[in-house]
Amino acid sequence: MSSTSINEIVGQTFLDLANALETGKFGKRIKIGVTNIGSEHGPMNSVRGAEEISLKNPNIEVIVIGEKTDTKLQTIEADCYDLSHKIMEDMIKSGELDACVTMHYNFPIGVSTVGRVVSPANGKQIYIATTTGTSDTDRTSAMFKNAVYGIIAAKSCGLKEPTVGILNLDSARAVERGLGDLSKGGYKINFGSSQRADGGTVLRGNDLITGSTDVVVCDSLTGNILIKLFSSFMTGGSYESLGAAYGPGIGFGYKMPVFIISRASGASVIANAIQYAYEYISGNYATVLDAEEKSAKSAGYDKILEGLKPKAVSTSKPAVMPDKEVVTAEISGIEVMDLDAAAELLMTNGIYAEAGMGCTGPIILVNDTNKEKAKGILQKGKFIS
Numbered sequence: 001m002s003s004t005s006i007n008e009i010v011g012q013t014f015l016d017l018a019n020a021l022e023t024g025k026f027g028k029r030i031k032i033g034v035t036n037i038g039s040e041h042g043p044m045n046s047v048r049g050a051e052e053i054s055l056k057n058p059n060i061e062v063i064v065i066g067e068k069t070d071t072k073l074q075t076i077e078a079d080c081y082d083l084s085h086k087i088m089e090d091m092i093k094s095g096e097l098d099a100c101v102t103m104h105y106n107f108p109i110g111v112s113t114v115g116r117v118v119s120p121a122n123g124k125q126i127y128i129a130t131t132t133g134t135s136d137t138d139r140t141s142a143m144f145k146n147a148v149y150g151i152i153a154a155k156s157c158g159l160k161e162p163t164v165g166i167l168n169l170d171s172a173r174a175v176e177r178g179l180g181d182l183s184k185g186g187y188k189i190n191f192g193s194s195q196r197a198d199g200g201t202v203l204r205g206n207d208l209i210t211g212s213t214d215v216v217v218c219d220s221l222t223g224n225i226l227i228k229l230f231s232s233f234m235t236g237g238s239y240e241s242l243g244a245a246y247g248p249g250i251g252f253g254y255k256m257p258v259f260i261i262s263r264a265s266g267a268s269v270i271a272n273a274i275q276y277a278y279e280y281i282s283g284n285y286a287t288v289l290d291a292e293e294k295s296a297k298s299a300g301y302d303k304i305l306e307g308l309k310p311k312a313v314s315t316s317k318p319a320v321m322p323d324k325e326v327v328t329a330e331i332s333g334i335e336v337m338d339l340d341a342a343a344e345l346l347m348t349n350g351i352y353a354e355a356g357m358g359c360t361g362p363i364i365l366v367n368d369t370n371k372e373k374a375k376g377i378l379q380k381g382k383f384i385s
Contacts, residue, residue: 028059028282029059029060029061030059030060030061030098030099030277030278030281030282031061031062031063031096031097031098032060032061032062032063032097032098032099032100032101032274032277032278032281033062033063033064033065033088033091033092033097033099033100033101033102034046034047034049034050034062034063034064034065034100034101034102034270034274035064035065035066035078035081035084035085035088035100035101035102035103036064036065036066036067036069037066037067037078037079037080037081037084038081038103038104038263039103039263039265040238040263040264041239041264041266041267043066043067043069044069044070045265045266045267045270046064046066046101046261046267046270047064047069047071047073048267048270049266049267049268049269049270049271049273049274050062050064050071050073050270050271050274051071051073052267052268052271053271053272053274053275053278054073056271056275057275057278059278060274060275060278062274063075063076063091063097064076065078065084065087065088065100066078066084067079081104084102085102085105088100088102088258089256092256092257092258098257098277098281099248099257099258099259099277099280099281100257100258100259100277101245101259101260101261101270101273101274101277102258102259102260102261103260103261103262103263103265104263105249105258105260107132107133107134107249107251107254107258108251108254109134109136109137110134110135110136110145110251110252110254111133111134111135111249111250111251111254112130112131112132112133112134112135112142112145112146112149112220112249112250112251113130113131113132113133113220113246113247113248113249113250113259113260114127114128114129114130114131114146114149114150114152114153114247114248114250115127115128115130115131115223115226115227115243115244115245115246115247116128116153116243116244116245116247116272116276117226117227117230117231117242117243117244118230118242118243119208119209119210119211120209120230121209121210121211122210122211124211125211125214126208126211126213126214126215126216127150127153127154127162127214127215127216127247128150128216128218128223128226128227128247129146129147129149129150129153129215129216129217129218129223130142130146130149130150130218130219130220130223130247130250131220131223131224131226131227131246131247131260132220132223132224132246132260133220133249134220135149135220135251136305138308138309139170139171139219140171140174140175140178140308140309140310140335140337141305141308141309142219142220143166143169143171143172143175143217143218143219144175144178144179144304144305144308145251145305146217146218146219146220146223147164147166147175147179147189147215147217148292148296148301149250149251150162150164150215150216150217151164151189151215151292152250152285152288152289152292153215153247153248153250153280154214154215155283155288155292156279156280156283156284156285156288156289157276157279157280157283158279158283159214161188161190162190162213162214162215163190163191163192163212163213163214163215164179164189164190164191164192164201164213164214164215164217165191165192165193165194165201165202165203165207165212165213165215165216165217166179166201166202166203166216166217166218167202167203167208167216167217167218167222168202168203168204169218169219169222170335170336170337171219171335171336171337172202172335173202173332173333173334173335173362173384174308174335174337174338175217175308176201176202176333176385177333177382177384177385178304178305178307178308179191179201180385181300181304182296182299182300182301182304183299185298185299185300185304186295186298186299187295187296187298187299187301188295192212192213192214192215193212193213194206194207194212195207195210195212203216208226208230224246227243227245227246228240228262228264230242230243231243231245231264231265231269232264235266238264239264239266240262240264240265240266240269241266241268241269242268242269243269243272244269244272244273244275244276245259245260245261245262245265245269245270245272245273245276246259246260246261246262247259247260247273247276248260248276248277248280248285250289252289252293253293254289255286255289257277257280257281257285259273259274259276259277259280261273307382310335310337310338310341321347322347322350322351322352323352324352325352325366325367325370326367327352327353327354327365327366327367328365328367328368329365329366329367329368329370329371329374330356330363330364330365331363331364331365331366331371331374331375331378331384332362332363333384333385334362334363334364334378334383334384335362335383336362338383339355339362339364340355341383342355342364342378342381342383343355343364345377345378345381345383346364346366346374346377346378349377351366351367351370351373351374351377352366352367352370353365353366353374354366364378
């Protein structure tokens with residue numbers, strides 16, 4: 001080790017010791033940037049949030065990037081989004097910042113953000129996976145990835161075995177099957193359960209209120225709406241006052257810890273977003289990210305992704321179609337995009353079937369006498385688990 005490196009280590013040690021003696025808290029001080037350009041509540045809004053969390057957590061050092069304001073916090077001036085983001089990225093890459101909280105930031109395809117909110121029923125923290133960005137151009141594949149991203153965020157913030165549930169949306173059943181296959185392949189997923197009477201990994205709206213699982217899997221557009229509802233329902237919608245905003249951009253191989261807030265985020269949300277960033281960095285997110293990627297890939301992650309594409313409906317018809325029957329037996333768990341292909345598969349195998357929509361989602365209807373046989377055919381065809 002060079003004398004320069006030794007001097008840097010000694011110098012940092014003395015700085016950490018001085019900070020501990022001053023604040024009474026021992027541990028590495030995390031440097032987090034916050035940009036203050038573009039807020040609907042003015043540049044001081046972000047600064048107030050930064051000042052609030054600085055007082056609550058002395059192990060956080062906040063650096064403001066953007067407009068000059070009346071604050072004792074270190075400020076690096078910038079006059080537009082692009083410049084503030086350039087400064088923030090350069091400081092993260094150089095190690096001058098550990099993370100940054102900002103708005104209007106564009107992530108590459110494959111990266112999306114995991115937000116954090118508080119369930120109204122019991123004050124439990126919930127990770128919404130995901131809330132901005134695009135994990136994949138195919139919705140089902142995106143939600144499958146989002147589940148893993150949500151686990152990464154939760155584990156980085158100290159939850160060793162976060163429970164996972166999938167919001168009852170189009171693609172939920174296909175994602176449930178994909179995650180089940182990933183779990184069988186060796187990637188550990190602690191599936192949670194709906195608090196409704198019929199339980200299950202697929203969550204209803206009630207489960208968002210009660211915080212039935214630690215991680216809620218959905219697509220980014222739905223997650224974005226959820227964050228806005230959770231954050232602003234107490235203020236009439238114009239001011240986001242609850243939760244920790246839209247979270248860090250996560251994707252395999254992506255090591256730029258940028259946390260997203262919105263133009264409507266209030267000072268308290270910005271303070272919570274900075275605290276979220278502190279926990280994420282303190283939990284060594286990069287190590288967690290690499291470990292989860294390695295585990296998921298070894299469990300068949302890539303192959304499962306390939307199999308999540310909607311199944312094509314055959315253009316050829318069976319020589320003899322089964323006669324129409326009374327269909328009262330429901331088979332659920334089929335993705336809405338696969339309904340026609342599933343019904344056709346059964347018809348090709350001599351079972352009359354109809355596609356429908358039940359109260360919990362898409363269903364296939366068959367005669368009671370054919371239900372078990374039909375389920376076996378659909379399982380073999382990978383339409384249900």
